Amino acid sequence: MEITDVKVIPVDDEKLKAFVSIVFDQCFVVTDIKIIH
Known part of the structure; x- marks a missing residue:
């Protein structure tokens, strides 16, 4: 299994x-992964 695409959408929020x-x-997509501080 290989990662074929990564999309990062920056958000202007405190956390x-x-x-x-x-x-x-x-073919297999994982969406709405949240990067938090």
């Missing part, structure tokens, strides 16, 4: 820093 979507093997 929440970004949302991330990751695509594995160009």
